Each structure stands twice: as C-alpha cells, then as structure tokens.
Amino acid sequence: MKMLTPNQLNSLNFSGGPGALPETVLDQVREAIVSVPDVGLSILGISHRSDWFASVVAELETNIRVLLGLDKGYRVLFLQGGATQQFSMVPMNLLRGSPVAAQYLHTGYWSGKALPEARREGPVQVAWSGEASGFSHLPTDAELALDADAPYLHYISNETVEGLQFHRVVGRDDVPRICDMSSDFLSRPGEFDRFSLIYAHAQKNIGPAGVTVVVLRDELLQKMRGDVPTFLDYRAQADANSVLNTPPVFAIYVILLVTRWLRDEAGGLPGIAAKNAKKAEVLYKALDASRGFYRGRAAAADRSLMNVVFTLPGSDVEQRFLDEAADAGFSGLNGHRSVGGIRASIYNGLELSAAEMFANFMDDFARRNR
Known part of the structure; x- marks a missing residue:
C-alpha cells in the first residue's frame, strides 16, 4: 500500500465500524x-x-x-x-x-x-x-x-x-x-x-x-x-x-x-441527512451504471443510506477489487464475514468527496475488469 497521511487514511475510512469521525471532532x-x-x-x-x-x-x-x-x-x-x-x-x-x-x-x-x-x-x-x-x-x-x-x-x-x-x-x-x-x-x-x-x-x-x-x-x-x-x-x-x-x-x-x-456545523439532522443521501446516490449510481458488474444485495426500495453492499463476478475479481482499493487508500471495504462481498459504509463522518472518489474508482475498475 502506498504511504498516506493520517488525515488521508481517516478521510477514506469506509469501515462498517468503528466509522470515520468528522475532522473537526478529531x-x-x-x-x-x-x-x-x-x-x-x-x-x-x-x-x-x-x-x-x-x-x-x-x-x-x-x-x-x-x-x-x-x-x-x-x-x-x-x-x-x-x-x-x-x-x-x-x-x-x-x-x-x-x-x-x-x-x-x-x-x-x-x-x-x-x-x-x-x-x-x-x-x-x-x-x-x-x-x-x-x-x-x-x-x-x-x-x-x-x-x-x-x-x-x-x-x-x-x-x-x-x-x-x-x-x-x-x-x-x-x-x-x-x-x-x-x-x-x-x-x-x-x-x-x-x-x-x-x-x-x-x-x-x-x-x-x-x-x-x-x-x-x-x-x-x-x-x-x-x-x-x-x-x-x-x-x-x-x-x-x-x-x-x-x-x-x-x-x-x-x-x-x-x-x-x-x-x-452539519445543519442538524436535516443537514446531515441531505449529505448522507447524496453520498448514497453517488455510490448506487456507480453500482447501477455497471450493467451488472456490481450486484447489489438489497432490493432498490430498501437500500441502506449507511451501508452500500454488493458483490462482483467471482471471488478472484472481488479480491483484486479489495487489493486495488487498499492501494488507492480506501479502507474497511470487506463485506461482513457472514456474507463476504464488498461493503462501503458511509456514516455521518465520511465526506461526500470520499464517496465521489470511491465511485470514480468503482467506474474505473469496472471498465478495466468487465
């Protein structure tokens, strides 16, 4: 993995928990x-x-x-x-x-x-x-x-x-x-x-x-x-x-x-909800635009705004995805041990820019591995 600063590592933390905290709080x-x-x-x-x-x-x-x-x-x-x-x-x-x-x-x-x-x-x-x-x-x-x-x-x-x-x-x-x-x-x-x-x-x-x-x-x-x-x-x-x-x-x-x-700072619950919805929109758009390369686990009407969970075509491709994501600085993307796959958790402390960076990574990886 390439060397990243602590702030960069914190900002790209997609872990299911503990999750990222706001930089001002840190x-x-x-x-x-x-x-x-x-x-x-x-x-x-x-x-x-x-x-x-x-x-x-x-x-x-x-x-x-x-x-x-x-x-x-x-x-x-x-x-x-x-x-x-x-x-x-x-x-x-x-x-x-x-x-x-x-x-x-x-x-x-x-x-x-x-x-x-x-x-x-x-x-x-x-x-x-x-x-x-x-x-x-x-x-x-x-x-x-x-x-x-x-x-x-x-x-x-x-x-x-x-x-x-x-x-x-x-x-x-x-x-x-x-x-x-x-x-x-x-x-x-x-x-x-x-x-x-x-x-x-x-x-x-x-x-x-x-x-x-x-x-x-x-x-x-x-x-x-x-x-x-x-x-x-x-x-x-x-x-x-x-x-x-x-x-x-x-x-x-x-x-x-x-x-x-x-x-x-965040605008109360209405403000943080708008930010969270935008992060989810960015990632689900990348998932849906992949033409089946990324396969969501949840029915569209019940999709979580906190945890974007999906699989790829085969365990080898999933492992390559995780390895390349880690090299790019994204952490915490492994799916839960009970189901495997990929899980991107986009809790309150994660910035929209991190979700956008990850969506770009998803698009690029799909083009190269489809």
Missing part, C-alpha cells in the same frame, strides 16, 4: 487527550464523579433530545456493553414473566442475534422473517402480522450486513416500539416520538466504541420489572444518571463533540 479529541479546554487535565484522567463530567452528561442528554425533537418525557442513558447487551436488557426488563409473546422482525444478521437472547426471558413471536429470501428485502406493512397485545415490537432500523434500511416507522402505535438504531442513529430526521425505546452503540455514526445511547420514555421506565440485576436495570441506570458504575468518560465526551458538530 482535532478537538487530539487536544482533549492532552488537556481538556478550561479543565487542564487529560480527558483520559478526569473523574466521572467531577462536576465537569456531570455537565458533559447533562449537555449531551439535552443535545440528543433536541436533535431527535423529543421532550423531557424521555430519558437518555449512556450505557456499556454495546447493542449486544441491549439484546438482553430489553427482554429482561420488558418480557421476563410475560405470558404474551414479544414480537420481533427478523430482517438480517443482527436482528437474528437478538432473537435467542429474548427467548431466554420469555415467549417470542417472529412477526416477519426475510431468511427464506436471503434477507434481500424488508416487509411491506401488509406482510406484517402484528399483535395488539404484545408487550413490545422489536426491530432494527438498518441492517449493516445486508445493506437494508427501513425508510418508514413500522408497527402499531398502541404497542411499544423498541428499535436498534445503532447504524443510523442521528443520521436523518424521523418520527422518534413514536418509539418507546431506542438504542444505539456509538461506533458507527456518533463516536468511538465503548458506549451505547439508550433513549426511552418515562412511562415505559415506570412499567419495567424489578427482578433484574441492578446493572441491567434501566431504572437503576436512570436514577444514577448513567454513573451507576465508572462510565466510559472518553467515549461519552466524543459523542458530546459529535452532537455539537451536528448541531452547529
């Missing part, structure tokens, strides 16, 4: 590792019990509520364990002991990971599965078999492995919606007040690994069970303002910087 992080402005200590050495960190948590909660358009009837928590821990926490708090099945949508790899964890706690009904079609598309409303008595409906808004994304809110308004938004959180506007609980690990769009944001209604919090371990009890975490134990101070601070960037 500059602030670099400074904070040495000394946080107005504090004088490294971010790596500031106490989670300090007044300064309490102000970080308070501002971050406010920023997230404002960006999502939610009122103070929602709590915002910063937890550990990633989305994988939420696969267990949700049913432990909402399903354990229930005689009625929770409903789950099985739309891809990650929603499949949530199912066995839920079944440990109570009955589960798969309201729709795309497994028979190889997870190539998402359900229409008419295909969903939804139960008005279910304790909740769980689904994933964006399947990173298959490149599928819901472009609407699904489910019944009289059944609590639980949504894993890990890979498209704070990437576009939405009707977030129609959800009872949203969770998102940070390392796609909003920060480094180590922290998971949970946004939940107060009224749902009040209905939760009391027979779960304290660390896994949303109520205990809320009562402790996300410092029940030592939290990932550094990761939480980086998310704060990203929310400020979204608010002050």
Whole structure:
C-alpha cells in the first residue's frame, strides 16, 4: 500500500465500524487527550464523579433530545456493553414473566442475534422473517402480522450486513416500539416520538466504541420489572444518571463533540441527512451504471443510506477489487464475514468527496475488469 497521511487514511475510512469521525471532532479529541479546554487535565484522567463530567452528561442528554425533537418525557442513558447487551436488557426488563409473546422482525444478521437472547426471558413471536429470501428485502406493512397485545415490537432500523434500511416507522402505535438504531442513529430526521425505546452503540455514526445511547420514555421506565440485576436495570441506570458504575468518560465526551458538530456545523439532522443521501446516490449510481458488474444485495426500495453492499463476478475479481482499493487508500471495504462481498459504509463522518472518489474508482475498475 502506498504511504498516506493520517488525515488521508481517516478521510477514506469506509469501515462498517468503528466509522470515520468528522475532522473537526478529531482535532478537538487530539487536544482533549492532552488537556481538556478550561479543565487542564487529560480527558483520559478526569473523574466521572467531577462536576465537569456531570455537565458533559447533562449537555449531551439535552443535545440528543433536541436533535431527535423529543421532550423531557424521555430519558437518555449512556450505557456499556454495546447493542449486544441491549439484546438482553430489553427482554429482561420488558418480557421476563410475560405470558404474551414479544414480537420481533427478523430482517438480517443482527436482528437474528437478538432473537435467542429474548427467548431466554420469555415467549417470542417472529412477526416477519426475510431468511427464506436471503434477507434481500424488508416487509411491506401488509406482510406484517402484528399483535395488539404484545408487550413490545422489536426491530432494527438498518441492517449493516445486508445493506437494508427501513425508510418508514413500522408497527402499531398502541404497542411499544423498541428499535436498534445503532447504524443510523442521528443520521436523518424521523418520527422518534413514536418509539418507546431506542438504542444505539456509538461506533458507527456518533463516536468511538465503548458506549451505547439508550433513549426511552418515562412511562415505559415506570412499567419495567424489578427482578433484574441492578446493572441491567434501566431504572437503576436512570436514577444514577448513567454513573451507576465508572462510565466510559472518553467515549461519552466524543459523542458530546459529535452532537455539537451536528448541531452547529452539519445543519442538524436535516443537514446531515441531505449529505448522507447524496453520498448514497453517488455510490448506487456507480453500482447501477455497471450493467451488472456490481450486484447489489438489497432490493432498490430498501437500500441502506449507511451501508452500500454488493458483490462482483467471482471471488478472484472481488479480491483484486479489495487489493486495488487498499492501494488507492480506501479502507474497511470487506463485506461482513457472514456474507463476504464488498461493503462501503458511509456514516455521518465520511465526506461526500470520499464517496465521489470511491465511485470514480468503482467506474474505473469496472471498465478495466468487465
């Protein structure tokens, strides 16, 4: 691989996660590792019990509520364990002991990971599965078999492995919606007040690994069970303002910087959504113009604006594509280990210019190898 500067490497990071961070945020992080402005200590050495960190948590909660358009009837928590821990926490708090099945949508790899964890706690009904079609598309409303008595409906808004994304809110308004938004959180506007609980690990769009944001209604919090371990009890975490134990101070601070960037520089969620849509348009145009050389996995109506997933004609050609892309400075393009192929992740921090450069590379490679 030819030698590239750190800034060039960061700017061409198409990894499925951790994803690229905005350059202005990286500059602030670099400074904070040495000394946080107005504090004088490294971010790596500031106490989670300090007044300064309490102000970080308070501002971050406010920023997230404002960006999502939610009122103070929602709590915002910063937890550990990633989305994988939420696969267990949700049913432990909402399903354990229930005689009625929770409903789950099985739309891809990650929603499949949530199912066995839920079944440990109570009955589960798969309201729709795309497994028979190889997870190539998402359900229409008419295909969903939804139960008005279910304790909740769980689904994933964006399947990173298959490149599928819901472009609407699904489910019944009289059944609590639980949504894993890990890979498209704070990437576009939405009707977030129609959800009872949203969770998102940070390392796609909003920060480094180590922290998971949970946004939940107060009224749902009040209905939760009391027979779960304290660390896994949303109520205990809320009562402790996300410092029940030592939290990932550094990761939480980086998310704060990203929310400020979204608010002050990116134009809020409408602004970042326009940028993300343009990046996706550029890459899907290259895919569609290849006359079948690049083969998208997802049905056109369900294509993800975060993860452009495709294959090439044969494993040898795919490997050559990856090798040449690496030599050109593009990183993180390998498809998920479960499906292979190519995956270009275009999260918030990736610039439009990077997507345009990659689209040009795709066009050139197709001409030379068709």
